[in-house]
Amino acid sequence: MVYPEASRWGAPDSLAPLYDDVYRADGVLSTVNVVEALQEFWQVKASRNGGAGSGGSGALVIYESVPAAHPPYVCYVTLPGGACFGSFQNCPTKAEARRSAAKIALMNSVFNEHESRRISEHFIEKAVAEARASFAGDAASHQDPSAGIAAFRFMLEANKGRTMLEFQELMTVFQLLHWNGSLRAMRERQCSRQEVVAHYSARALDDAMREQMAREWASREREAAATGGGVLRSELARAERELRAARLAARELRFPKEKRDILLLAARLAPPQQQQ
Secondary structure: OOOOOHHHHOOOHHHOOOOOEEEOOOOOEEEOOHHHHHHHHHHHHHHHOOOOOOOOHHHOOEEEEOOOOOOOEOEEEEOOOOOEEEOOOOEOOHHHHHHHHHHHHHHHHHHOOOHHHEOOHHHHHHHHHHHHHHHHOOOOOOOOHHHHHHHHHHHHHHOOOOEHHHHHHHHHHHHHHHHHOHHHHHHHOOOOHHHHHHHHHOOOOOHHHHHHHHHHHHHHHHHHHHHOOOHHHHHHHHHHHHHHHHHHOOOOOHHHHHHHHHHHHHHHHOOOOOOO
16 A cells, blocks of 8 residues: 655655754754754653653654664664654764664654644545555555555544654554555455454554564465565565665655565565576
8 A cells, every 4th residue: 555655744855954953043053962852852742741651661762773884874763653764864874874864853753743743634635635646656556445545544533633653653554454465354354444443553563463464475475486486576675665765865664664674574484486
């Protein structure tokens, strides 16, 4: 399922070139430690919202550095609520990659506080229309969009008042369920949208869910082996392209990153066939 462009959920592209140096209200140039500022932002937000303890897991910002022997280095940061951003600059050190990821995550976090980022009826209508348009332009997909779009609308309706960054993990779960074919299977079993959303709203996007999807993709690869396989290879190549494009464009990228991670796990469970 291709939902609206990831840039819709993030800060405007014009914010991307900003660096650590910022001007204070009095016009004095000041330097911000963006890694510390990002963590403090979410701790304050959790405290203000009466979250499960300021500074606790409810405000935890998680960094993930991509293993590499030489630059450019890449780092991802996942925010409370599930949104994920990556280093969008050419980073000569691992520390700079972390700062680059923190910069775009902090800008999106601040921008996300604007009232226009809250899920409203107007927001829902526009988002659903963009979802339909995005799916219509996705020539590589052969899935029926109706189930995914209906579930998308239902999820948005159930989360009115929240911001998109706070809604991101649930949205990613349903993007993955559609991509994996699980939504269609649940519809064939006559599960209602309310039942599906209620079930997955209470589930975290964790290793157990990733492993379950990876096993399904590994099974597809084995089934396709008789005709040459290549299911995982083509899906993984597509996910890698989507992830890199989103990262370099400083867009939210949780969905392509999760796809890539699931497919890498599936490849370990059922190694893809080698090209002849």
